[in-house]
Amino acid sequence: MKDMLAANPHFEAMAWTSGSSGSSGSSETAVGAKLERYDPAVRQAWQEGITAVRLGRGFESAALPVHGDSGYVLAVPAGEGRQGLVALIHADAVDEVGKHQRRNLRLVPYPDNSRFRTQATEPGKLRDKQVTSGDANGNASHYAVDEVVVKLRRQLTPRELLQLRKTLNLSVAREHRRQTYVFRSKTLRTAQMIDYFNKNWNPVFAEPHYLYLTNDGKPAGRLAPLGAGSPLQTDVVPNDTLYGQYQWNLPEIATESGWNVTRGKQDIVVAVVDTGVQLDHPDLKGRLVAGTNIVDPSAPPEDDVGHGTHVAGIIAAEVNNNEGVAGMTWYTKVMPVKALDNSGAGTTYSVAEGIIWAADHGAQVINLSLGNYAQAQFLHDAIKYAHDKGALVVAASGNDNTDRPGYPAAYPEVVAVGATGSDELRAPYSNYGDYIDVAAPGTSIASTYPGSRYAALSGTSMATPHVSALASLMLAADGSLSNDRIAELLGKTARDLGAAGKDTEFGYGQIDVRAAVEAAAGKSAAPAASKQAAVADTQNAGQADVVQQRLLERLQNLLSNLLGH
Numbered sequence: 001m002k003d004m005l006a007a008n009p010h011f012e013a014m015a016w017t018s019g020s021s022g023s024s025g026s027s028e029t030a031v032g033a034k035l036e037r038y039d040p041a042v043r044q045a046w047q048e049g050i051t052a053v054r055l056g057r058g059f060e061s062a063a064l065p066v067h068g069d070s071g072y073v074l075a076v077p078a079g080e081g082r083q084g085l086v087a088l089i090h091a092d093a094v095d096e097v098g099k100h101q102r103r104n105l106r107l108v109p110y111p112d113n114s115r116f117r118t119q120a121t122e123p124g125k126l127r128d129k130q131v132t133s134g135d136a137n138g139n140a141s142h143y144a145v146d147e148v149v150v151k152l153r154r155q156l157t158p159r160e161l162l163q164l165r166k167t168l169n170l171s172v173a174r175e176h177r178r179q180t181y182v183f184r185s186k187t188l189r190t191a192q193m194i195d196y197f198n199k200n201w202n203p204v205f206a207e208p209h210y211l212y213l214t215n216d217g218k219p220a221g222r223l224a225p226l227g228a229g230s231p232l233q234t235d236v237v238p239n240d241t242l243y244g245q246y247q248w249n250l251p252e253i254a255t256e257s258g259w260n261v262t263r264g265k266q267d268i269v270v271a272v273v274d275t276g277v278q279l280d281h282p283d284l285k286g287r288l289v290a291g292t293n294i295v296d297p298s299a300p301p302e303d304d305v306g307h308g309t310h311v312a313g314i315i316a317a318e319v320n321n322n323e324g325v326a327g328m329t330w331y332t333k334v335m336p337v338k339a340l341d342n343s344g345a346g347t348t349y350s351v352a353e354g355i356i357w358a359a360d361h362g363a364q365v366i367n368l369s370l371g372n373y374a375q376a377q378f379l380h381d382a383i384k385y386a387h388d389k390g391a392l393v394v395a396a397s398g399n400d401n402t403d404r405p406g407y408p409a410a411y412p413e414v415v416a417v418g419a420t421g422s423d424e425l426r427a428p429y430s431n432y433g434d435y436i437d438v439a440a441p442g443t444s445i446a447s448t449y450p451g452s453r454y455a456a457l458s459g460t461s462m463a464t465p466h467v468s469a470l471a472s473l474m475l476a477a478d479g480s481l482s483n484d485r486i487a488e489l490l491g492k493t494a495r496d497l498g499a500a501g502k503d504t505e506f507g508y509g510q511i512d513v514r515a516a517v518e519a520a521a522g523k524s525a526a527p528a529a530s531k532q533a534a535v536a537d538t539q540n541a542g543q544a545d546v547v548q549q550r551l552l553e554r555l556q557n558l559l560s561n562l563l564g565h
């Protein structure tokens, strides 16, 4: 519990509740802070959180007074055992960003998800173990309560699969390996589905969909019953603590799969012309090269806003270091160029100067998560200068849901980026128009934040560094690619969304890391994912399922951490 608090500095206090509702409630000891010192409203919300968990429900309080700022109590049930996590979260990050980026910050609650439960490790039986404490739960496995894994004696025909979907009211049906299926029902529980298959299909096996098989505090194993060779297992899944829970955006654009082609190179530099970067952030400090402060040349390019640190982390937060978030690249360096002042604003001149400085100091990619609606020749000249020097310039379209062209995004030398959400629709704030080149995830993107913290922000500002990071990976695959060629390949390998072909919402489509790095490496773009026989799910359902799985794994990690202390 203390480790979790240390890893989550915005948590004021946490408690694991595992008692029955018969106890007084005061037995739920908060770790990290003495609740008596807080406002009565905090203590009341804390109690409401504990009560909710005992009823198997999640809870999210209204804003509460915490040390002159605001905070929230969040509670997450851990399953059906009246256990769960209650936390008091200090929301100063929310307030700080709110001043600069209205409506862009989301405080991300733990997933309110009771789709899994614990089970004693007795294969083939669904007898629940009485769990009265975290320690007693030490040897239990976890499985999704509405899923079953079935190995049949032959493959299903499409007609049989369709019939199964109706009979079991399935929301998900996947064939993982030949004759082995994972089914999720909207109405039936695991035991009912196992019963159905045993009675009607004489399966090789029908068992719960285990999510976690060891409980030693290490990152959760992946769906062990499926064994090696399942498509998911070939992807690289990093161990960063917030990855599984929050970073939907990386699997969404096939980043993990792309890492099998390249994870980047140390000598490739992306300049982030922005509000600066927290230079000693633990998830960033090893990934920075010297930058500059245009606003105050006598000072280092420290971030006094938050925006630039967040953008930098999307590109280059340390991957697989058991800390915070994973950036899209493992080795790419970020050059912090502070051109926006402590209000998050900057002049055309300072931005142009920053672009020129970055181009002169070896940046191969220049990220501009900024813009407005005025054309400025000086800014355009600076972009042409950087472009002529070979740098790829990537810019955000803007967050005003307008087709009015934003600059610098709309300059022809610039890759213009719109934002998508996890629903694969244009984000409701994202600007659109003929000048949009590609789209990338922009809504609720988790990344680094000043104060050695992490935050989830939304905006085309967050979408843009995904494209810059991908460009750096493409350069790692082939350093001889020109900026224009990279821009072309970004569009050619993008996954078409919305209206068929290039359109005003997504440009050529949403970037696809795997396809883009393969094209950059000279391999022909991967053939369209072969349709797995007999699987009738839409691609959207499959994507959502992967995200869902990541959420569950993260919660497993959370639980195993709790149970170990």
Ligand SMILES: [Ca+2]
Pocket: 240, 283, 317, 318, 319, 320, 321, 322, 323, 324, 325, 326, 327
């Ligand atoms: Ca990390």
Ligand SMILES: [Ca+2]
Pocket: 496, 497, 498, 499, 500, 501, 502, 503, 506, 507, 508, 509
């Ligand atoms: Ca399209």
